[in-house]
Amino acid sequence: MSIDQEIPDEVISAETEIASEIVNEEQPHTELAEHEYTIEELKKELEEAKQKNHETWDKAVRVQAEMENLKRRTQKDLEDAHKFALTSFGKELLPVFDSVVLGLQAATGESEDVKKFREGSELTIKQFEALFAKFNIVAVDPLGQPFNAEQHQAMLMQAVEDAEPNTVINVFQKGYTLNGRLLRPAMVVVAKASEKPSEDNTQA
Numbered sequence: 001m002s003i004d005q006e007i008p009d010e011v012i013s014a015e016t017e018i019a020s021e022i023v024n025e026e027q028p029h030t031e032l033a034e035h036e037y038t039i040e041e042l043k044k045e046l047e048e049a050k051q052k053n054h055e056t057w058d059k060a061v062r063v064q065a066e067m068e069n070l071k072r073r074t075q076k077d078l079e080d081a082h083k084f085a086l087t088s089f090g091k092e093l094l095p096v097f098d099s100v101v102l103g104l105q106a107a108t109g110e111s112e113d114v115k116k117f118r119e120g121s122e123l124t125i126k127q128f129e130a131l132f133a134k135f136n137i138v139a140v141d142p143l144g145q146p147f148n149a150e151q152h153q154a155m156l157m158q159a160v161e162d163a164e165p166n167t168v169i170n171v172f173q174k175g176y177t178l179n180g181r182l183l184r185p186a187m188v189v190v191a192k193a194s195e196k197p198s199e200d201n202t203q204a
Contacts (some may be wrong), residue, residue: 086135091185096174097128111166132176140175140186142168151175153185163191 104121107114132138140151147166153170163169164183168188185194 001144007121071180084181086137087178087181087183090137090170090176094184097125098173100124100128136179138177138183140177141171142175142186142188143171147188147190151177151182151185152188152190154190155187156189157192158189159194160191161194165193166189167191 044072049120063100100121106117107121142148142152145168146164147168153167154176158169160169167190168186169191170189173187176183
């Protein structure tokens, strides 16, 4: 057959059908590959979404916990501010109360003026004590108790035979607390162990 001769229609049609069959056979494989690739992509995106969701949830939980802690701290600060608002005033008030007590102790004699002074001082002391009770100001009077460095201030150590060492044997000045917080330590004398003579000195 020469180049110039035309190809019969029957041959062209047969070749076309063969080519179509080849394409149709390859097409399902191509679509399946594309389908599998899309599923892998979706799986990957799903895992990434799960990871991000987990991280977001952790952050939300931490933020919630921090907010709760902040709320508790703020509430405690407000309660402390309310409970201890009188701290400075209480510290200034105690020396005045001490002066009234000392004045009453110094008022001796049986004259009418002294009696009136004592009566007035006793009434004032009762008013102070009622005020202290109202605002939960409590005296620290540790006579006979073990020394407590958190509430007591040792002014002197003294050897006493019939007293347990480290026991308060005298109170120079009472201490006070406000709602459990120390306003002023008690000034005390603390017992120490008596010094026994050594055996050598005894034998000598």
